[in-house]
Amino acid sequence: MHFPSWIKSTSSLFASVLMTLASAGSVRSLQAAESAGIDGMILSAVGVTRADTTIACLIPADGLNFDSDRHRVLLVGGMDGKMESVEAVKAILKAPNADLAVSAVPNVMPDSAGGEVPPMVFPPAGNAYNQSDNDAAHYLWRWIGMHAPDAVILVAAKGDASAASLAKALGETAPCGVGTIPCSVVTPTGVQQALASAAANAQPSPARWEMRRRIARSATGVAAELAEVHGHKLDAVAYIPALAIVGRMRLGELTGGDAALRDAEKICAPYKTGGKESMPSNGNGGTISGHLVFAELARRSGDPDWTALVKKAADYGFDAQGQPKESMPFHSEMSDSVFMGCAILADAGALTGDKRYFEQCLRHLRFMEKRCLRADGIYRHSPLDESAWGRGNGFPALGLSLSLSSLPPESTEHAAFLRSYRAHMAALRMHQDPTGAWHQVIDHPESYREFTSTCMITFAIVRGLRRGWLETAEWQPVVDKAWTAIKSRIGNGGHLVDVCTGTGKMNSLRDYLDRTAILGRDDRGGAMALMVSTEVAFWEKEKIVR
Secondary structure (H helix, E strand, C coil), X not given: CECCHHHHCCCHHHHHHHHHHHHCCCCCHHHHHHHCCHHHEEEEEEEECCCCEEEEEEEEHHHHCCCCCCEEEEEECCCCCCHHHHHHHHHHHCCCCCCEEEEEECCCCCCCCCCCCCCCCCCCCCCCCCCCCCHHHHHHHHHHHHHCCCEEEEECCCCCHHHHHHHHHHHHCCHHHCCCCCEEEECHHHHHHHHHHHHHCCXXXXXXXXXXXXXXXXXXXXXXXXXXXXXXXCCCCCHHHHHHHHHHHHHHHHHCCCHHHHHHHHHHHHHHHCCXXXXXXXXXXXXXXXXXXXXXXXXXXCCHHHHHHHHHHHHHHECCCCCECCCCCCCCCCCCHHHHHHHHHHHHHHHHCCHHHHHHHHHHHHHHHHHXXXXXXXXXXXXXXXXXXXXXXXXXXXXXXXXXXXXXXXXXXXXXXXXXXXXXXXXXXXXXXXXXXXXXXXXXXXXXXXXXXXXXXXXXXXHHXXXXXXXXXXXXXXXXXXXXXXXXXXXXHHCEEEEECCCCCCCCHHHHHCCCEEEECCHHHHHHHHHHHHHHHHHHHHHHHC
């Protein structure tokens, strides 16, 4: 990770801490700098350039609180490629304003070195964040949408085309579907006057009002919104539609109705009757884990035909003589398989009482840990590269928590899984973003805040709180931040922010950084959001009962 020069020169303390971290090669440098309380601001990241330079931002403590009493203003410099705008923003940061919560992106083009930069167009076209000619525009546009300030002040040379385009777009178009934001463009000499004007005309922006609405929703309410869109079909057995159907059944339990269960039975009936094949010849790990929906139906109905389908998938872990294989098939040496292989084995054991499934569940976990678990407790996605892909850690978190839920509490397998689970949760906690999210690459805070990994990790933590695997006093604050981040990224009609597209083995960190971040409806994101929202709802309901 490279830091732009403005960070290194802001103050002697600022510089000494960051340079020490950078020289040590720490991938957690942004979080460490934040915890040091440098200049009373949270140091975070908007994104990363093609030269691997962090596009840094600074946020006051209440800048992440949409209910703050202070007017939330964002300053952006460097759009014009000139250091004068960067220096003007830095000067404001050195003299905090008591009436305003001023956040800043001092230099959105940190590699420009004061030279000419091509103009940016907003809203940016194409996919995020893998367009080499407009990565910075995508990062800035979506980050502003999720930050949802009351006003944006762009500091740029007179007539700068990039600033003019962004100001117009923010006033007319809701970034990330959140809400419009008043925006002005000023020259470096006009920043103080612009701040005074913002203070005199302080009103919450439409974006901030929308964020308040999203965050105020109950977990059950969020789940109900998602269930309108997801969990209504199973054209082929796969984990994404399967978990969405499971989520709808869980919502039905929370609300006291059985309509979702009856609907799930109807949707899945062709696989029980043999009208459709649940494990076709081209099946894979996603097919095996898709059988988790049948496990849910078996638990709720007691129908042995659903259990037979679960056993059918789990038996792929054994040879024709019933002897355990080295691992479950279809793992492709990817960490995804901790979820795709382990959970179905644990469910099969719980439903049949056959301990061979529990033993194979642990055998498969150890097989995957040997290939993908790093020394620091997080998972590389595959042995091809050390990068700790976000969902490549969400899958193990989800798989460990689901497996633990079905393994007998007194068993050797449960004890082993619990150790692995706690170690993984502790490692992931170190990388939670100040907003509460986790990143596309877990230990690279300059990578985008990824929705599905945040949902999956949060589910795993909440399940641990519900089952007593984690201490509430220690982990509730982690959940509170994460759940806020999740709700803020779920808009009307199931509109989601920054869901990483489907991802196989990648060869480099840049490959993972360049995976498309989906904005809008997405079945994978919707399924994971349904799972975590219902898990939070169960946790909240159980706390009331206690």
